[in-house]
Amino acid sequence: MANEIRVGLIGYGYAGRTFHAPVISCVPSLLLTKVMERKSKQSKERYPWVEVVDDVNELFNDNEIDLVVVATRVRIISHLRGTPYLQVNILWSRSLLQ
Numbered sequence: 001m002a003n004e005i006r007v008g009l010i011g012y013g014y015a016g017r018t019f020h021a022p023v024i025s026c027v028p029s030l031l032l033t034k035v036m037e038r039k040s041k042q043s044k045e046r047y048p049w050v051e052v053v054d055d056v057n058e059l060f061n062d063n064e065i066d067l068v069v070v071a072t073r074v075r076i077i078s079h080l081r082g083t084p085y086l087q088v089n090i091l092w093s094r095s096l097l098q
Contacts, residue, residue, distance in 0.1 A: 008034040008059035011072030012043045020071045021047065030067075034059055 007024050009016055012035050021043060024032045034051045035043040036059055041052045053059065059068050 003029060004031045005029055005066045006031050006033040006064055008036070008062065008065040008068045009043070010036045010056055010059060010068060010070045012037045012040075013072065016071040017042070017046075020069050024069065033065060034062065 007030050009020055009024065009032060012021065016035075021032060021035070024030045025047060032047055032050055034053055035047070036053050036056055037043060038054055043050055044052050059065055
C-alpha cells in the first residue's frame, strides 16, 4: 500500500502483545515495522516481518517510522514525560514534530 503508516511499538508485554500489536496489524493502512523489547524477541515469533530492537532511540531516530505507540511503564522512557513508572498509552508521530 502506497500510503502505509510505518509504526514502531515500544513494549511487548501484556498490553502490547494483547491489544496494541494486534490492532496495529489489523488496520490496513498501518504497518507494524519495529518493536522495542528489552528482554526477548517474542514479537518476532508472531510478526516475523518486524525488526526487534532493545533501545527506544532506535525507534525515535528511524526516519522510516511515522508513528510510535508507547505501551509500557515509562521507566525506560521517563525522560520523555519526566515521571518514572507513569503508565502511558500515547502516540508519537513524526509529522507532529515537523
